[in-house]
Amino acid sequence: MVERQSPLEPEFHVGSHGNFEHGVEIILTETRPGSIVQLAAWPGEEKALISAIRTVTGLALPDGAGGGLSDGVKSVFGFAPGKFTVADEAEGLAAAFAKVVTPAIGTVTDLSHGRTAIRIAGPKAEWVLAKFFAIDFALPAFPVGAGRSTTHHDVFAQIQRTGADQFDIYVFRSFARSFWKALCHASEEVGYEVQ
Amino acid sequence: MLITCPYCGPRDVIEFTYQGDGNRERPDPASQNFEAWNAYVYDRLNPAGDHNEIWQHSGGCRAHLRVVRNTLTHEISSVAFVRGDHTSIARRKAEGKS
Numbered sequence A: 001m002v003e004r005q006s007p008l009e010p011e012f013h014v015g016s017h018g019n020f021e022h023g024v025e026i027i028l029t030e031t032r033p034g035s036i037v038q039l040a041a042w043p044g045e046e047k048a049l050i051s052a053i054r055t056v057t058g059l060a061l062p063d064g065a066g067g068g069l070s071d072g073v074k075s076v077f078g079f080a081p082g083k084f085t086v087a088d089e090a091e092g093l094a095a096a097f098a099k100v101v102t103p104a105i106g107t108v109t110d111l112s113h114g115r116t117a118i119r120i121a122g123p124k125a126e127w128v129l130a131k132f133f134a135i136d137f138a139l140p141a142f143p144v145g146a147g148r149s150t151t152h153h154d155v156f157a158q159i160q161r162t163g164a165d166q167f168d169i170y171v172f173r174s175f176a177r178s179f180w181k182a183l184c185h186a187s188e189e190v191g192y193e194v195q
Numbered sequence B: 001m002l003i004t005c006p007y008c009g010p011r012d013v014i015e016f017t018y019q020g021d022g023n024r025e026r027p028d029p030a031s032q033n034f035e036a037w038n039a040y041v042y043d044r045l046n047p048a049g050d051h052n053e054i055w056q057h058s059g060g061c062r063a064h065l066r067v068v069r070n071t072l073t074h075e076i077s078s079v080a081f082v083r084g085d086h087t088s089i090a091r092r093k094a095e096g097k098s
């Protein structure tokens, strides 16, 4: 297997940066999932697709728009009506879904090489993200596991909250380095560490 | 201006793309009724008040939405998915729905 190159690499500098003399309040990492898959159900087939997600990942999606969950290895969330993003540390998710998501249920799109997953964590994660996106990051409005589709300067982003102060952001791979640099700049004022 | 997407909740207008007047009804593509085509392309109600519009949440869930916006105040009085709404504009008008 060929090792996958990170698009962030030239701008990925492990260590503490910015105003960290008083402590690091942001941790930035690239989660590098082996698989990122987008699933879409035909109208009326949403329940069958949610059941297929449970079969493949073992994750039972909660009801409601943008609902999701993560077990730390596999993650799933809704990002549009009848559409879901699924990520897994392991490769092979698209092949597994292709076996259970029949053409009558919906479609499977393998985005493993098309998206880059960036994790922002720490007590100031909400603060920094609020500078980027005009959505409510407060825990009651954006619960753990839930997903949101939004945009930063025309860079489309899917965001899943994977902890009380942790978010995974999926961006187009071709925009990932630029987005990463912006995220680093935005984190400078509170002190950040790249791991 | 905020538009409350039925899927995503309230979002800034910058996330949306205007897809045009929601009152238009496209003639059958095979139709040679030039008056109907002319009306579809050019005729607009241009109301000073509530206006039926089609918007896409292009910077979010990407759903197409049927929006009623007041052209005087920008107040949005209703937002619904276009998908699943198979009622034609003509029938909606006949039934007294906006």
Ligand SMILES: [Zn+2]
Pocket: B005, B006, B007, B008, B009, B057, B060, B061, B062, B063
């Ligand atoms: Zn939306």
